[in-house]
Amino acid sequence: MYGFEAMTFNIHGGYLEAIVRGHRAGLLTAADYNNLCQCETLDDIKMHLSATEYGPYLQNEPSPLHTTTIVEKCTLKLVDEYKHMLCQATEPLSTFLEYITYGHMIDNVVLIVTGTLHERDVQELLEKCHPLGMFDSIATLAVAQNMRELYRLVLVDTPLAPYFSECITSEDLDDMNIEIMRNTLYKAYLEDFYKFCQKLGGATAEIMSDLLAFEADRRAVNITINSIGTELTRDDRRKLYSNFGLLYPYGHEELAVCEDIDQVCPCCDGKISSLPINFLQTILRREPDA
């Protein structure tokens, strides 16, 4: 069917494509951002946003606004639009849309588990979770003591279950292995998503492989930088890199042996022309204090 996919496209995708194109018109423009820069109070921001598509979400907020409320309400718009599209989507688009949320789900799981480890209130943690990554039994995560329990109690019901096979251990949870868990999950997730997109083929594979390769490379660089100076061994570090992307496989070998932050940049040289080098420098500048 390659080449003829546009012929039957409108049957399933026509409405949603129109919706997405409509959403693009609702994005804030450069002029909007210029105006937002000139705002002096949060009320000014609300007033300016009220002329945009965010207006209906903010109009019923009482006047002493908080930044969190603005962010929350604007995220709510995204979530509402996402939910609407998910409701309308048919296979394989609905699966694709669900894949998008898995990243948020992983972050939420890590957030809750870390939070419980530091004895924070679950309700408070739940408020901080990204609404796209919510699943039913997320609050139960607090019950689990170690990875095995985490998997057996809660995650076995979620779409994240297959990604967990790598990291089922009976070790107690601590910051270090939570972070490793996050990265293992992400690795499995990205690889799965990549495979799914390749299976779909066509424009999806073309565009998504670039985007996912970028994400995989970004994470690889990130992991390298964050693991320098920790007790993570080279082999363990090597295991966390996703098995695709522009850095795979030779870049990964080089990244795995990096001992300090200045060695990271040369590793990526020449392999990732599409990854703007100044972006990399931005990461390098930002990451140490993160």
Add this chain to the structure above:
Amino acid sequence: MEKFIDNLSPMDLMRSEKMSLVQLIIPVESAHRAVSYLGELGLLQFRDLNAEKSPFQRTFVNQVKRCGEMSRKLRFFKDQIIKAGLLSSIHPVVEPDVELEELEMQLAEHEHELIEMNSNSEKLRQTYNELLEFKMVLIKAGSFLVSNNNQAVAEEWELSENVYSSDRYVEASSLLEQQMRTADQSGLRFISGIIFQSKALRFERMLFRATRGNMLFNQAPAGEEIMDPLSAEMVKKTVFVVFFSGEQARTKILKICEAFGANCYPVPDDFSKQRQITREILSRLSELETTLDAGIRHQNKALTSIGYHLTQWMSMVRREKAIYDTLNMLNFDVTKKCLVGEGWCPVFAKAKVQEALQRATFDSNSQVGSIFHVMDAVESPPTYFRTNHFTNAYQEIVDAYGIARYQEANPAVYTVVTFPFLFAVMFGDWGHGICLLLGALVLIARESRLSTQKLGSFMEMLFGGRYVLLLMSLFSIYCGLIYNEFFSVPFHIFGGSAYKCRDATCSDAHSAGLIKFRDPYPFGVDPSWRGSRSELPFLNSLKMKMSILLGVAQMNLGIILSYFNARFFHSSLDIRYQFVPQMIFLNSLFGYLSLLIIIKWCIGSQADLYHVMIYMFLSPTDDLGENELFWGQRPLQIVLLLLALVAVPWMLFPKPFILKKLHSERFQGRNYGMLVSSEFDPDVEPDSAWEHHEEFNFSEVFVHQMIHSIEFVLGAVSNTASYLRLWALSLAHSELSTVFYEKVLLLAWGYDNVVIRLIGLAVFAFATAFILLMMETLSAFLHALRLHWVEFQNKFYHGDGYKFKPFSFALITEDGD
């Protein structure tokens, strides 16, 4: 002739209202009042003089914000009133307008009061819910426990998070804790509680996993529905009792309960204690209920008193916001004491605007009066037609194609009649016409009621076009009488048929035909044509010729309107090199065809008009033979053909060359470009847009003219052919209704069975209502629309103006904010 045209009394709708750009200079102290009076007047369109400023950099941004805040409060009140199930707008009290500041204070007070009441009642509601849940848990869980007791299992009850802190329970708990410790050896404990029904299954599964199956889960649906405090909806809940053993399992289960939002309540083991607690709870419940009821009554009273004013307040806040939005469009003058505004205003309304300004000055005791004066405008003014209920819909039909250029001829004047008429030509059936008429009359009779309420989008459309519908139905009754069709059945309304059979038996009626024995049928089509073998050829030829006649007439009207436009804008060039050749071209070909049609009808000739028209082009010099309709037809045809051939270069070449010559003459040897441009007043010649440009691009003008000419020449043929859709749709309509009448109604009537007859009648009625009355109306409407937009309006109508949008309170709608 020209004098006669100039002396015609001006038609209201023909030209849009004369506009003038006015400048207002209003002292700051009376600005608010002045703008509010202008808003009531609704005849001035303000221009935004601060377009480059973002909304929060403008002068009156704080007032706009306050209005936004107030309307938020009002929306909150409205939500509350709806939530409480009260009707808000039943008795709107009209009070004198209060001051904005006062209103703001009132609103803040009301809001504060309401929020406090809400929080109070919420607290009460929560306690009430907890007690209610406890009661249910006691009743349901108690029954589990009793049945378990009978099995002589040494049971243990578990005290869990006791939410309310009644002294009695603390006491009881300590007492029972002792019991628990003694019974701890047996190892079996339980937790009872209540959970949302939708979550119960997952909850059970999670418990099972967490305890590795070492637990027993009992559940029963709670008898009553409980109000969810967040969404104020009634939700179903399930009472559960979990039996388990071990301390670790307990913490786990409690955590899971918390995660699932399940409320745990202790149930005493002892039956008598259970009953005692139940009694206490019941008494507390009834107490709380009275408190809650009193609170709700109080709240409702407050809400009702707000509800009386709500509509008025809302409209007032909307007005204030509109006023400040408008004030934000004005500029401060140099001294910062006056506001300067610019706007368009119809010439007839100048006096009213001035009067409003004076009134504002007077009412606000201002020392300085407002200044009002007319300015010169460079850009073209907006288009404003003063329509009424009747003409509004027709103007909308034209506006949907494009807003008229300022002061150009408005096709809506003719659309009022031609649109329904062309519709009726396609929809000619007086039975269907009567149905439409009834519908239109219902809409018009309920006009006053329907116009106030909100309608669905479809009804809105139907209601907006009620007068179009009225005329459409009247014309289709007229056309139906001409076609002699009533649900496709012919009637002898205007006397008997002119035809009769050759003999008494009528056996050869379908082979040899009928004979004419008296004068033709006085009005419309003779009913005898119906069902005859030559019915279709006869009606087709009639309707086809009629369509061409109507089309040529309407296109001629369009071209004549272009003449009126050219005269109005004093552009003799357009008359001489556009209007005249166009007239000649169209009429020498299709005007001649129309003439032939009329002659043929009058003298009853057998001539083949296709043949005449085609050989007029192919071999104009040949003899016409039997197709000759009148003496001198051949020379006339040659002359007409030559005229048409001459008309094409006539409309193509002279205009661009003359324009070029005019331009080069006008700008010859002139150096003062700036002065030249201010020399001619744009108001005199707004049509000649090219004059505003300094350079004259000949090739562009020429290509433009070429496109126009080619379009007209080709369009003359294709547009005339396009009018044949009148015949085609009319044919389709009559054939469809014949099919439904004969193949459904008559067929069913042929059976001697009541059921079949009823079914036939029902199918016929549905087909008539949905296919003929709805679908056919729509399609005929669309085709009539196309004939007006494309075939009629492209002859003269530019439609590139913009609409006059005055600042008016009447136009601020409900969902405006």
